[in-house]
Amino acid sequence: xxxxxxxxxxxxxxxxxxxxxxxxxxxxxxxxxxxxxxxxxxxxxxxxxxxxxxxxxxxxxxxxxxxxxxxxxxxxxxxxxxxxxxxxxxxxxxxxxxxxxxxxxxxxxxxxxxxxxxxxxxxxxxxxxxxxxxxxxxxxxxxxxxxxxxxxxxxxxxxxxxxxxxxxxxxxxxxxxxxxxxxxxxxxxxxxxxxxxxxxxxxxxxxxxxxxxxxxxxxxxxxxxxxxxxxxxxxxxxxxxxxxxxxxxxxxxxxxxxxxxxxxxxxxxxxxxxxxxxxxxxxxxxxxxxxxxxxxxxxxxxxxxxxxxxxxxxxxxxxxxxxxxxxxxxxxxxxxxxxxxxxx
Amino acid sequence: xxxxxxxxxxxxxxxxxxxxxxxxxxxxxxxxxxxxxxxxxxxxxxxxxxxxxxxxxxxxxxxxxxxxxxxxxxxxxxxxxxxxxxxxxxxxxxxxxxxxxxxxxxxxxxxxxxxxxxxxxxxxxxxxxxxxxxxxxxxxxxxxxxxxxxxxxxxxxxxxxxxxxxxxxxxxxxxxxxxxxxxxxxxxxxxxxxxxxxxxxxxxxxxxxxxxxxxxxxxxxxxxxxxxxxxxxxxxxxxxxxxxxxxxxxxxxxxxxxxxxxxxxxxxxxxxxxxxxxxxxxxxxxxxxxxxxxxxxxxxxxxxxxxxxxxxxxxxxxxxxxxxxxxxxxxxxxxxxxxxxxxx
Numbered sequence: 001x002x003x004x005x006x007x008x009x010x011x012x013x014x015x016x017x018x019x020x021x022x023x024x025x026x027x028x029x030x031x032x033x034x035x036x037x038x039x040x041x042x043x044x045x046x047x048x049x050x051x052x053x054x055x056x057x058x059x060x061x062x063x064x065x066x067x068x069x070x071x072x073x074x075x076x077x078x079x080x081x082x083x084x085x086x087x088x089x090x091x092x093x094x095x096x097x098x099x100x101x102x103x104x105x106x107x108x109x110x111x112x113x114x115x116x117x118x119x120x121x122x123x124x125x126x127x128x129x130x131x132x133x134x135x136x137x138x139x140x141x142x143x144x145x146x147x148x149x150x151x152x153x154x155x156x157x158x159x160x161x162x163x164x165x166x167x168x169x170x171x172x173x174x175x176x177x178x179x180x181x182x183x184x185x186x187x188x189x190x191x192x193x194x195x196x197x198x199x200x201x202x203x204x205x206x207x208x209x210x211x212x213x214x215x216x217x218x219x220x221x222x223x224x225x226x227x228x229x230x231x232x233x234x235x236x237x238x239x240x241x242x243x244x245x246x247x248x249x250x251x252x253x254x255x256x257x258x259x260x261x262x263x264x265x266x267x268x269x270x271x272x273x274x275x276x277x278x279x280x281x282x283x284x285x286x287x288x289x290x291x292x293x294x295x296x297x298x299x300x301x302x303x304x305x306x307x308x309x310x311x312x313x314x315x316x317x318x319x320x321x322x323x324x325x326x327x328x329x330x331x332x333x334x335x336x337x338x339x340x341x342x343x344x
Numbered sequence: 345x346x347x348x349x350x351x352x353x354x355x356x357x358x359x360x361x362x363x364x365x366x367x368x369x370x371x372x373x374x375x376x377x378x379x380x381x382x383x384x385x386x387x388x389x390x391x392x393x394x395x396x397x398x399x400x401x402x403x404x405x406x407x408x409x410x411x412x413x414x415x416x417x418x419x420x421x422x423x424x425x426x427x428x429x430x431x432x433x434x435x436x437x438x439x440x441x442x443x444x445x446x447x448x449x450x451x452x453x454x455x456x457x458x459x460x461x462x463x464x465x466x467x468x469x470x471x472x473x474x475x476x477x478x479x480x481x482x483x484x485x486x487x488x489x490x491x492x493x494x495x496x497x498x499x500x501x502x503x504x505x506x507x508x509x510x511x512x513x514x515x516x517x518x519x520x521x522x523x524x525x526x527x528x529x530x531x532x533x534x535x536x537x538x539x540x541x542x543x544x545x546x547x548x549x550x551x552x553x554x555x556x557x558x559x560x561x562x563x564x565x566x567x568x569x570x571x572x573x574x575x576x577x578x579x580x581x582x583x584x585x586x587x588x589x590x591x592x593x594x595x596x597x598x599x600x601x602x603x604x605x606x607x608x609x610x611x612x613x614x615x616x617x618x619x620x621x622x623x624x625x626x627x628x629x630x631x632x633x634x635x636x637x638x639x640x641x642x643x644x645x646x647x648x649x650x651x652x653x654x655x656x657x658x659x660x661x662x663x664x665x666x667x668x669x670x671x672x673x674x675x676x677x678x679x680x681x682x683x684x685x686x687x688x
Contacts, residue, residue: 072560149602193562206606216416217606218537227602229595229621236621236628238602245589251573258493258571258582260604262550262561277573277580284580 040186042336043179049334052327053183056267056290061190067288071191075265077221077257077278078180080198080205082271082312083294084213085176086165088303090311092172093200096159100143117142141242144201145225149238157207170341173212178340180269180294184213187267195219195265197257199249199274203240221260223248249274254281269294276317279326291326293317298332301339384530386680387523393678396671397527400611400634405534411632415535419609421565421601421622422524424542424549426615426656427638428557429520430509432647434655436516437544440503444487461486485586488545489569492581501551514685517556522684524613524638528557531611539563539609541601543593543618547584565604567592593618598625613638620661623670635670637661642676645683 044050059067060074081087101111101120111117116135119127128135144152163172184194196205196215202222209215224246228239248256254277257265268275268282271294279291296305296312306314321328331338388394403411404418425431445455445464455461460479463471472479488496507516528538540549540559546566553559568590572583592600598621601609612619612626615638623635640649640656650658665672675682 072554075562202603202606210416218419218604220606224603227599229598229625231624236598236625238598238625254573254580254582255571259546259568260562262546262564280575281573281580281582 040189041179041182043182045334045336047334049327049329052290053292056288057187057190057192059288060192060266069266069288073263073266074187074190074192075195075261075263076187076192076267077195077197077261077265077269077282078184079270079272079275079278080196080200080222082296083177083269083275084180084184084196085172086302087271087312088296088305089166091200092163092175093204095163095166095172096156096204097139097143099159099163100155101139104143137244141225141244144203145240145242147240149203149227149240152203152240153207156204160208170339173208174339174341176212176340177294177335178337179335181213181340184215188214192267193219195221195261197221197248197253197268197278199223199247199252201225202248221248221256223252251277253278257281266290267292270317271296272312272314273317274313276320279317280320283324283326291321291324292329293321293326294329295331297330298335298338300332302331384533385523385526387526389678389680391678393671393673396634397636400632401531401534401536403632404536404610413610413632417607417610418531418534418536419539419605419607420531420536420611421539421541421605421609421613421626422528423614423616423619423622424540424544424566426640427521427613427619428524428528428540429516430646431615431656432640432649433510435544436507436519437548439507439510439516440500440548441483441487443503443507444499445483448487481588484545485569485588488547489584489586492583493547493571494581496547496584497551500548504552514683517552518683518685520556520684521638521679522681523679525557525684528559532558536611537563539565539605541565541592541597541612541622543567543591543596545569546592565592565600567596595621597622601625610634611636614661615640616656616658617661618657620664623661624664627668627670635665635668636673637665637670638673639675641674642679642682644676646675 040054041050056067059065060069062068078084081091085092098120101117105111105117105121108117111121116128116131116139118124119131120139131138147155160173164170165172165175168175188194194215196209196213196219198205198221200222202220202224205220205222206217209220210217223244226241226243226245228241230237230239246252246256246259250273253275257278264285265282266285266288267290268279269292270276270279279293283289283291293314295314296303298304305312306318320326384398385394400411403409404413406412422428425435429436442464445461449455449461449465452461455465460472460475460483462468463475464483475482491499504517508514509516509519512519532538538559540553540557540563542549542565544566546564546568549564549566550561553564554561567588570585570587570589572585574581574583590596590600590603594617597619601622608629609626610629610632611634612623613636614620614623623637627633627635637658639658640647642648649656650662664670673679
């Protein structure tokens with residue numbers, strides 16, 4: 001998640017009209033429960049992509065196969081926004097930041113006259129645009145720091161319990177991709193350790209990733225804010241400070257993988273140029289390796305976008321995927337259902 | 345591992361005579377294989393400490409017990425130097441750094457005249473002392489950066505395969521504490537996820553912790569140097585830069601736990617003031633929690649030291665252990681054997 005992309009997302013978010021039209025949910029989705037029990041990926045349509053994923057995962061666990069991967073090396077990394085859940089019309093973490101500005105405003109009377117906060121409170125897209133990248137970071141930092149890690153975690157958990165998507169009106173946690181959840185489970189059942197490697201901040205993801213994806217806090221690698229330990233009135237706390245110490249995007253993703261995991265993954269999933277270096281780093285290891293791109297082709301059930309999109313820009317990574325033979329998931333063709341709610 | 349402690353260690357290391365006397369290994373060590381099969385900790389002598397550790401671990405896995413801990417929350421953190429292996433007469437990582445200065449010297453002719461490298465090459469303790477903390481960091485940074493992560497990992501692995509302790513002449517990997525290895529295995533068998541949380545650098549530990557402790561790279565939290573991803577002649581590499589971005593000592597330990605694990609551990613093991621904050625943070629969580637200090641009381645089989653020691657200084661953490669009722673392991677009394685070699 002680059003500053004520029006975030007900024008553009010922010011403009012869209014506060015812009016009038018852009019987020020108001022409800023998306024028609026396709027009624028053609030087939031219930032996954034109808035799939036045969038032997039199929040580990042019932043939400044995926046039969047085809048070369050499904051076949052390739054199953055071949056990679058099953059070979060990894062087969063000692064006699066050329067695709068065998070020793071158990072400890074079965075590290076799988078997944079981008080979050082646009083790969084495990086929807087990222088349109090804007091990153092959900094920005095929805096959170098804007099909501100937090102509104103919620104925290106009573107304790108910050110100075111925001112009524114101070115940009116970019118004034119613009120958020122008044123829904124003034126033009127003034128927000130004028131505040132630029134600096135304004136964006138001010139919003140993220142002001143809403144993500146100045147409290148203890150325990151307090152922030154509670155705030156995220158509470159918000160996520162009711163936060164809804166601006167277009168579909170569904171809970172954000174119902175905007176996750178059912179085929180990807182299935183794949184996560186299938187890979188774990190075959191001895192893979194599944195990690196999120198996202199440009200979002202780690203502290204924003206950890207409170208709910210276990211419930212939603214089955215990925216525990218210690219397997220979430222994201223952008224990190226500085227923290228400070230202190231004993232306050234006899235009680236130890238960790239305070240979050242308004243400073244980014246690791247930007248887990250683009251070239252920051254392999255760096256984050258090195259720092260937080262310490263092994264080169266054997267398979268990586270992404271959907272945008274922010275994932276290019278993670279896919280390069282993963283697939284440059286000795287075989288077997290696999291890079292996978294999720295291509296947002298389904299404007300009816302989800303959103304259709306790639307090269308020219310403000311959020312989820314897929315340009316260089318697309319070209320390299322074609323050159324390097326990475327697997328490209330065509331959401332429209334390869335996914336029987338998109339969201340879990342379609343299965344209910 | 346503080347800079348001051350490292351510096352003092354360095355002085356001892358290059359000082360003449362200090363590291364020359366072989367330690368007499370006690371011949372009274374009882375073979376662990378003689379212990380009854382039902383005993384999960386055969387290298388531990390019966391007593392209140394062994395009882396308390398077994399009670400904590402077995403209760404954690406017992407749903408009916410007040411000491412029950414849900415599986416995902418069973419996070420155990422262990423300091424490394426002085427807790428899982430010997431740290432006297434100096435941190436083994438400093439032995440590595442000094443060896444690396446000597447090994448790298450041919451490629452650095454300027455070191456022949458440049459302090460503190462000249463002092464290391466000439467074994468000049470006085471000049472090394474004069475170079476101060478700044479000199480120490482120059483040595484660590486010069487020997488731990490300027491190469492790719494893959495290259496550094498290979499260097500550490502090769503060095504560790506033959507590196508010997510200056511007093512006992514044993515392989516450093518045979519200077520690990522057998523009772524702690526047993527405890528790690530016992531805790532893992534009871535659903536605990538075991539982590540190293542050390543002042544040493546992460547990249548120095550990861551290449552061998554799985555082999556020696558059964559702790560995989562992704563469960564090693566240490567001091568971290570900055571890294572940079574780049575594609576070099578078409579090949580992606582991660583280069584290590586000469587800059588500390590996380591100092592995983594003292595208040596840096598709970599911060600490291602938050603950043604790298606994201607959950608508060610239920611049990612923490614340390615042996616010095618560098619572990620005080622980690623033990624505070626761990627034990628301040630809601631019950632059940634346990635803080636454990638390893639007290640180096642065995643001058644015959646290992647080394648005897650605490651409050652006044654340059655390396656492994658145990659002063660404030662000792663006082664707080666007594667006040668807070670943390671478990672204190674008396675190595676001389678509680679451990680039947682110290683090193684694995686005594687079992688062969």
